[in-house]
Amino acid sequence: MNLHKYRRPLTTALFALVSQAWFAAPGLAQVPDSILNEDPSAVTAAPIPDRIEGINRVVFKFNNGFYRVAWRPLSQGYAAVVPRVARKGIGNFFHNLAYPTRLVGNLFEGHGGGALKETGRFLINTTVGVGGFLAVADKMPSLKVPESDLGQAFAVWGVGHGTYVVLPIIGPSSLRDGIGDGLSGVFLAPAQYLNNWEYRTGAVALEAVNQSPDAMHTYDTLHGAAVDPYVALRDAFSARRAQQVREQMAPYGRTLITPRRGANGPPRDNP
């Protein structure tokens, strides 16, 4: 699964659901038209165009089968053997190792300050954080920086998503973000520079499996709550990626998206 882009949006989407728990209402309330007519996409982002929906839905179905048949047992076995605290540490380690992607993303965007902060975070987590297993820098507000990647850098350059894409096993992405992730995986992932292919494969597999318990929980919850999980995930991915790009550009006073024009304005572009 695309664990960085798949798990996070769904986890956060669940918080949205968490925040509005209610049951049945006794009847329709007196509601101002400005509220009833407010277009949700005017305050989030327009969905990424899904130009190959037919193919995507086939891949989505295949992924569902794979997650249920192969991934779930693996995830459950791993969670039974490795306690949460250890998984957290391993996750921190791999996140710290992904520093080159975040660094290059910031540099490509022209965010020198962000690149410096990422470097500071990497150095502190690697030394004080015992090789990155402890995310010490997370507790330092001065080193807080929106995470970047190549897909976001392309967005800052003005490159659109192209089309929404569901990748086999990996999950939701877009043409632009998929290319960005592919380039990161080939050129910027430290594991790719290991001499032995077994080590390279093992590192990638361990990172994926380590995140699988949380990812599977999120997956299960999404499928339990969504009327159409495919559309729900596509919308969540679209909105989350747009938000990430906004966050990435906001500290630098730059934006490529349509400014908020009031809640009843036109949908915001998806950067």
Place this chain on the structure above:
Amino acid sequence: MLPIQFRSFLGLTAGVCAALLCSPSLRAGDDPAPALIATINGVVDLSLGLTSSAIQEKLPEIRTRMDESFATSVIVQRAFGRNWQKLTAAQQAEAIDLLGRLIIRTYVLQLSSGERPVITVMASRAIGADRHEIVSTVLHQGETVNVVYRLGRIDGKWKVYDVLAEGISVVGNYRQQFDAHFQKGSVAELIALLKTKLATIPAGKSEGS
């Protein structure tokens, strides 16, 4: 007679005071954030540590608590959007009931394990005469999530009509799903689907996970 400058000053002061008194966000005691956070914390108190089998027993209590700050019918109606008119009055009531229960079940299952989430209000501001926005962060399971509540004056009270988590709108997300459904499906099929969803309660988070 007062000097002209002083009269202008008085007029300006009176104008500012009037504006402050009329502003929904600045009127004393009218900030909806404390009430909303109290509601959410109350629901967390009711939900934390629940097992899947205990969920049903607590749902009525949670409903009562949530209704204090959340406009259920409005959220559901907005989620349906233009498709709302395709439903009869009976179907609308049923949709409010079913979708509401679907969401509350998700809510309770999500909170049934792990430590208590920590909610912090970052900003609370008016976004119009009858709308308000509360920006918050939620720290849960080691992750911080940005959550924005959009509230409106509904039946004379501030109530939530949409929630955005990391830019994802719950209303918008369901609207996309319903729009897709109604391109080919019917109201009856959707209601049947909601019932099927409710009949299959997903397992809660395992201890190990």
